[in-house]
Amino acid sequence: MSTPSPAQALNLDKNAQKAFISYYNGLGEKPLTTIRFFNRVDYYTVHGPDDTELVSKIIYHSTANVKQMAPGDVEPLLYLTLSRGNFENAIRELLLVRNHRVEVYVKEKSNRQSDWSLEYKGSPGNLVQFEDVLFNRNDMVAGSAMIAVNLRNEGKQTMVGLACVDCTDCEMSLTEFLDDDFFAELEATIVLLGPRECIIPSGEGEYGRIRTLMERNNVMVTIRKKTDFSIAYDDIIQDLNKLLRFEKGQQESANTLPEVNKRLALFALAAAIKYMALLTDDTNFGQYKLKLLNLNRYVHLDAAAVRALNILPKPGTNITSPAYRWQSILGVLDRCRTPQGHRLMAQWVKQPLRNEATLQDRHNIVQCLLDSPSVLQDLYDVQLKRIPDVLMLTKRLMRKKATLQDLFRTYQIIVRTPTIATALADMENTSVTNILSNPLQDTLNDLKMLKEMVEQVIDLEGIQKGEYYVKASFDSDLEEMKQKLDRMDSKMDKMHRKAIDDLELDNIKLEFVSHLGYHFRITLKDDAILRKSKKYRVLDVIKGGVRFTTDELSECSQETAEIREAYEEQQKSIVNEVIRVAIGYLGPLTTLNFQLAQIDCLVSFAIAAKNAPIPYVRPKMLPEGSGILHLRNIRHPCLELQEDVSYIANDVNFAEGESTMYIITGPNMGGKSTFIRSVGTTVLMAHVGSFVSCDDAVISMVDSILGRIGAGDNIVKGLSTFMVEMIETSAIIRTATEKSLVIIDELGRGTSTYDGCGIAWAIAEHLAKEVRCFTLFATHFHEIAELSSSTPTVKSYYMDAAVEKGQFTLLYRLKPGVIERSFGIHVAKLADFPQHLVELAEEKYEEYEDHVRNITSESDKELAKYVENTVERIWQTGGDMTDVEMEEVMDDCRRRVTESKSEYFKKAFPDLFME
Template identity: 60%
Template sequence: MEGKVTVSRQEPVLHMDTNARRNFIKFHAKLGEKPSTTVRFFDQTDCYTVHGSDDTELVAKIVYKSTAYVHPLMPDDKKEGLQFVAMSKGNFELAVRELLLVRNLRVEVYVKRTEWQLEYRGSPGNLLQFEDILFANKEVLVGNSIISLQVKLVAGQQRRVGVAAVEQNDCLFQLLEFLDDDFFTELEATIVLLGPKECLLPQLEGEYASVKTVLERNGVMVTVPKKSSNDDLLQDLNRLLRFAKGQQEEANGLKELQMVLAAEALRVAIKYLDLVNDAGNLGHYELKQLDLKRFVHLDSAAVAALNIMPKPGTHPSQPSYRWQSILGVLDHCRTPQGHRLMAQWVKQPLRSLSLLNDRHNIVQCLLESPDTLDLLSLDYLKRIPDILMLTKKLMRRKATLQDLFRIYQVILRTPKILKALLELEHATVQSVLCDPFKSFLEDLTGLKQMVEQVVDFEGIERSEYLVKASFDSRLMELQETMSELYSKMERLQSKCNEELDLDGKQQAKLENVAKLGYHFRITLKDDSILRKNKNYRIVDVIKGGVRFTSDKLESYAEEFASCRTRYEEQQQSIVEEIIQVAVGYAAPLTSLNNELAQLDCLVSFAAAARSAPTPYIRPQMLEEGSGRLVLEDVRHPCLELQEHVSFIANSVDFEKDVCNMFIITGPNMGGKSTYIRSVGTAVLMAHVGAFVPCSKAIISMVDSILGRVGASDNIIKGLSTFMVEMIETSGIIRTATDKSLVIIDELGRGTSTYEGCGIAWSIAEHLAKETKCFTLFATHFHEITKLADNLSTVKNCHMAAVADTTNFTLLYQVKPGCMEKSFGIQVARLANFPEHVVQNAQEVYHEFEDEHAEKQTKADKELLDKIQEAIEQLSTAGNNTEINEEDLTQLVTQFAHDIKQLDSDYFKSVVATASDG
């Protein structure tokens, strides 16, 4: 999408006579209710309309930023009318882009033939019919993926899930099958990994109801397509797949299709997207098995907690994009394909040490060669168009000679990129980047030679994309006529400069634009000279100057345009042949596109590391299970990019069997959440191949990054804050291993204090004793800090603050040990609460504190008396020779039970009292 979209407030008029209004209202009523996720547009020839209260309000806000443009469409009998909003074609396209790409809604467009009928339909995962509207002359910065699911119950509580993912931009099918629990934990990780816009389910009942909940929680639109069992998957794949040279062109033997559920899901997806009926897809798709073990497991809670992705609709050109998310921090890409790949990389952190070392090696090499980094980022990559979109136009036979020439320019520019990389003389750069570039350029040699033989390069200098006249005698005649006319226009240009007394840089320029044809242009300040001369007339005034013409120039321009139209008609068959040949180069073009995207991402990592307020450093990556995580002076990359923020760095040091958990206490607003997020963010960045915001980083590779930070109500899905918290935390407990990183913030706040504390304690204890993963546990339940007394691998730390009777200062520094207070009242004072409210809070706090202490003292005394009594009974029984063994056992059991009811502090008191006695 474009960074800035101009909204026209010019509202078109809907022309409908009485009969047409009546018929349209009847037709609209017959359509009946539609899903709330669908918006219907109606092509009224001279404008577009939407109808009904929901659609009109939504579209009016998108297009006009106001609901004042909603009007009633009244029938002739003045009965209840139908609301509508009218919009121009440009505003219709703006609305469609917003609905499909940002709001993830479906769009239907109805057109009037003899009767109204549905002409186009699109959804977030199926943009084919709207590609010209969405992506014509625009950068495609979003992926276009859809998944299809099949679920089958197996033994016990497990479900077998088959997934087929279709990435239409990359012409890629990915299949996988896995066993999952009743919470669909693995499916959620797959959704995070693939980032689909839409998911196809066979139904919404039974197991699929739970699947639907998971999908909607992750912002994925759910569709139940019409059932069709007549489609032959093998037949469709034989037509769609691109088989390798020498490979038997038969899908029947492909090992991926042994995954029966996934294969059925793929059949449904191919039918829903109608891929076979688009000639541009035939012979271009690739089929792969997706291996989840290649990537670090991320759940949706971690994606939200670490602010990995920006808000929907945020464009890289917006100033806030850079510091809103981790993607924004790292995305300094120069190409659309780079932007798309970067969004994929941050959601797919790697678990391969060799691949990560390759990425880190290349980033380090680029940082050590700043001139080459600048040359690639600021010059070469900036000139690379979206090869993937150009290739798709080729495959759909919609490409023009201009598109072909843009591809040719890429083939010309890539050797310069290759030369710059080779001069680095770096082994990893050579193997990962240079060797593939060489291979793809060799494969594209034929395409380069064809363009040079066929395209008229002299015409391109005049912004005309034509076939060389030498290909056809009729073309030669038209070319000679056009050359002669152009020479005449150039002579008129010279005459114009003499008549207007223009010289040097101020001379009139001969230009050609689509709507005006050939004309002259001078600067705005020479406007007065032009108006005095009656031989010329102004046709347009723009920021760049005044456009004008003369009778003779207009005559030549019209004749030239006529010749050019005939030339283009004559060359059409030749162009079609050229495009047909160019389609055969789709595979190496796609590979070149992917290689340039990878280079763009690695250059972007280097640019991000260098441009940070404090430059990032290379992390030392260790094998999984090494049990070390050391981050010195770790900073949060988003926060430090914000103006007027002076970030205070902190450190973390985990070592297997020495320390695997930090329990962090401290005042509200003291920086606990920022600290734990900084650690999670640094580990994620290291696993995507970027450098990290630290002064030193030793990171054992993790198998998952799991988080629960800042849960809130989810009213739409009927979930309370506490329920959201419990769902996220249960996923952590089920997924985490001793190789995981877990960050938890303020667990247990959504219920009563004692219940919340109990839940938080048990989860912390489980992670520390059983799972033994790296854990950062921020809490206001100070009782949990006592875990460190019993478990040597648990350490306490706190966010330092200084307070006295009048002043309160947050230091944002992590210090050893726990903090006994949360300083909530002092933070309220910092937030400028009225002083009388703060004083009242202080008084109520002291009352509760005194009351609690009094009750506690009383309870302690009663319980101690009870224990003393039990001790005396045991002592008496022990001296009584007549008591039987059963009674004695019962007394001991009762005593043990009473002891277990005591906190450790109580037990110490009992022991002390008994000793005194």
């Protein structure tokens, strides 16, 4: 960090520096997750040790650029300067990736350094004031949702009122539901909505648990006053009357809408509206839709299943990165060509459907696209690539920030879309016609007048030269100025031809750039010819050539610029009127945005199915409760996309009354977890409308996909391995029905062997006998496999491995039965355990085997089997255990052996029985 002289600090003298430091310190403390920026017109600054360090590392990957303002007499203040481009990059990273809040202060017109005011503020769920900064030059590929939660005690349960505000799509959603102490339903709703931020009232108790739950799911929590959640009902209705867009013929009063009967959620919505300051911007008026969120429309996904199945990529993942393709299910399916397609695909993946008819339509359309490869490739490679973000254009219209260029881009979309509609209609498929082409054509008909208005108003010929003007025929003054511009163009063309003749060069270009105006350009190799002529003046030399001019061309360029400036000033009133009329088409433009996004997603499904290493197949979907899940040669879609991976497929055959649970054992790294994950991802993909990665699939629709795979201490959240296991498993027990799919791996590993095995057995038995849902239960407790002998619908399987001539090979093949031997020591070899430890383990294992061969008592054989399983468990999972956990397992084993008072074990292991 450098320390400049006081006069160098932001070009402020000592007194000005002192005044700013005093003002900055007077702002008071703030959360570390709030970053303050100061707009100094030509650049931006951040101050203080925390903000400067964070932003400097984001932009410069070091703190070397941080400087110090030290005018004397006061505590020095660190600062960092940022160009506008770097400011925008920092804002993007903070809001979209790191879930921070941002405040931007601007200086008042006075020269005093104490005259600053907060102009903009934003948070992950409230990006309204930063949309231009965030998405002006970047596609908005991810949505941003804000939720507010309100609670009311109802006996042993809690009524949850939830409001969701999505400023991206201008939607407000309300829902209410009863929940338990662990708020399992609320967590599923978070998965469904994918909010970036949650507002809750101040308070401990239940709201404290809500805060913990939100933070566990990477949702920023904002605490508001309780009074924000108790606004008068009439005031809420009045606010909604301003914000809502009512349909034609609908009574324009929110009081008549059924949604407002959800009073608990309605008060949460009022808090969100106030926090987001929606009423302070009149461009929000008449733009929002209000709807009820029906949670029963979607397959219930708990957060554990989302993590276990790798449904979503890590925050901040670049969707253009090749690695994005195989890091998550969203990455596998998201081959979209438009920003609106990317946004809708993320929504679909988080909201798998329970509607059989809708899924049937999606699968029909994907099949039709695959059966029409030329249409599919044209849509993917040509048509959809040319569609910009309709939503961001409509947002600019809505906020009255649109320009003629924005209007022309909207016109381009309207002009290009009929080609897509025609291609879809020509496929002559009922689902394609009813779901895609006919609604798209209806929307285009609604936009016909907007298209004609643009053609009448905008000078389309001028756009070919990069000029966005109203047609001169609209105004006599414009007509006169257009004639002057034409004369200037003709005059410059003559100068261009004269330069070609003078220099005897055919490759002279007449060009325009904003800071130079009109000028000539030649290649670098012709520079010597230019230097011989005194008629021409060199402006600069760049990589692309030498730019030069004449006095006459400079005068003509200046005059042209003045005429154009006058033209733009004269056409302002016409442009404003055109934009005002265009705003009236926001409804059909919003509809068009969704329709194009839907087409993009379905094309993406088809491309993903076609381009997979082994093409995906269409799943046959059966109604909920049919009790069938047949998957032949199922593969994991993420793994098979990775290079140098040859995936070994397996089968699942579930049928109600015959087989509903697989208990799977086998060596660590043998493929148990991957196999059960592949089943979960296949069922999920089928429920979003995608084809699936197997040879054949018959799937009874499920009401929920619940998971519990892997565990580790969550130190940040204050939860131990065992507590994480129990919370996730408890949610499964309370949520699962006979229509659910449950995947469980390594349950009971976080506690003692006795407790762990007992808990795992009890849960497996409960799911098999009481719930009777589809269950895949991978475990290292071989004892649980015995459940298959007492419960006909439980089947035991294992992941096979082979040892031949000392070589250990994981075969990744699922076989019926229980694994015949332990492979713990062989797995340790694969993991490069130190050789002396492996040799010691083999020696002790052989000693143990010798002892076991001499056992005659049935109770001693049972105890020996227990010891063998314990040793295997340590070898197979020891790498994931802490020292404390491993010692607990060993203590349990010692205690059980000593408590047995077995004469055989006393002779075999006398040290264990010494006091």
